[in-house]
Amino acid sequence: MTLFGGIEAGGTKFICAIGNGPNELVAQTRFPTTTPEETLSQAAEFFIRFMEKSHTQLASIGIASFGPLDLIPGSPTYGYITSTPKPGWANVAIRDVLQARTGCPVVIDTDVNGAALGEGKWGAAQGLSDYVYLTIGTGIGGGLIVQNRPFHGMLHPEMGHIRLPHDLQKDPFPGICPFHGDCFEGLANGPALQARTGQKAELLPPEHPIWELEAEYIALALQSIICVTSPQRIILGGGVMKQSHLFPRIRAMTRNLLNGYIQAKAILDEIDSYIVPPALGEMAGVLGAIALAQHI
Known part of the structure; x- marks a missing residue:
């Protein structure tokens, strides 16, 4: 059986x-x-230990990494983590290091x-060819799949x-993004919620007023993402979206913000199955x- 890392x-x-997939994992850590x-x-x-013990050569290894990343083939820093604010990780050749040490092709x-x-x-x-995966947690990022x-x-x-409308009277919080202040991540990630409330997001009750503001910021972002992509x-997905009570609010606000302009059944009649949680849960990243x- 061909195995992948x-x-x-x-x-x-x-x-x-x-x-090979969610039901065919032979080792994890x-x-x-x-x-x-x-x-x-x-x-x-x-x-390396797995390959030595099992006498099996992995076909290839995939890395789904935090970034930003250099993903330009032929670039001298292809596969590098670039301008990340995470201390010590800027300009790290993560792909090259793992490919050299494991002897496996790495993407x-x-x-x-x-x-x-x-x-x-x-x-x-x-069954879909064009969709978006958005994670909202310690950071906020979006993956776009086209064809x-x-x-x-x-x-x-x-x-x-991306920049969002920011009503400073309703929400005077300046944002915490070290690059942009009050961008989407700076206003709506987990640390931004904690900075406003003094508590970790997972400890806040569903009736806390911060959740209405959070849903509004997410809906504003989704409106732009829908119109552009x-x-x-x-x-x-992400830690913040474990608050399942956010989904009905986000769906309703997104539809209201689009205001009938996008005449698609998915928005008008099926939004509960259009804006959804991940099916793979916390295993989505490694899978x-x-x-x-x-894909190599």
């Missing part, structure tokens, strides 16, 4: 797995993201593009850094990395 390279933790040397060594060692893409591919192959976007392939363009989409479905490996 997958790495969800997150700013907080790495998840590594080996297999997770560990905290520390320094590049320590973390990449742990990841490489996981795959890399953004964490959200990876998760999107996983949801398309095994999850909430099965079954991750869209990159000049670099790759950064949906978390016209996806067949939008999948909302998406395996899907990336299978």
Whole structure:
């Protein structure tokens, strides 16, 4: 049986797995993201030990990584993490290091593009060719799949850094993005919720007023994403979206913001199945990395 490796390279933790899909994982591990040397060594060692013990050569390894990333083939820094604010990780050649140490072909893409591919192959976007996966947690990022392939363009989409209407009278919070202040991520990620309320988002009750504001910011972003990319479905994942009570609010606000302009059945009559949670849950990232490996 041909086996593939997958790495969800997150700013907080790495998840590594080996297999062919959600029901065919033969090994997996997770560990905290520390320094590049320590973390990449742990990841490489996981795959090397498996191959030595099983006498099986992995066909390829996919990395679904936090970024920003250089995804331009032929670029001297292709496969590098670039201008990340995570200390010590800027300009790290994550793809090259893991390819050299494991001896396997390695492909890399953004964490959200990876998760999107996983949801398309095994999850909430099965049967679709054009869709968006948006993660809302410690950061905010969006993966765009066009004709079954991750869209990159000049670099790759950064949906978390689009600018939103910000009513400073209603919400005087200045935002926490180190680059843009009150962009989507700066206003609506988990740390922004904690900075306003003094509590972690998962501890806030559903009736807390911050959730109405959060739903509004997400809906404003979705309005723009729908108008620009016209996806067949939008999948909302990440830690913040574990608050399932947000979904009905976001759907209603998004439809109201579009105000009948987008005459599509998915928006007008089927929005409950248009804006949806991920079907793969917390495994979307690492399964998406395996899907990336299978795309080589």
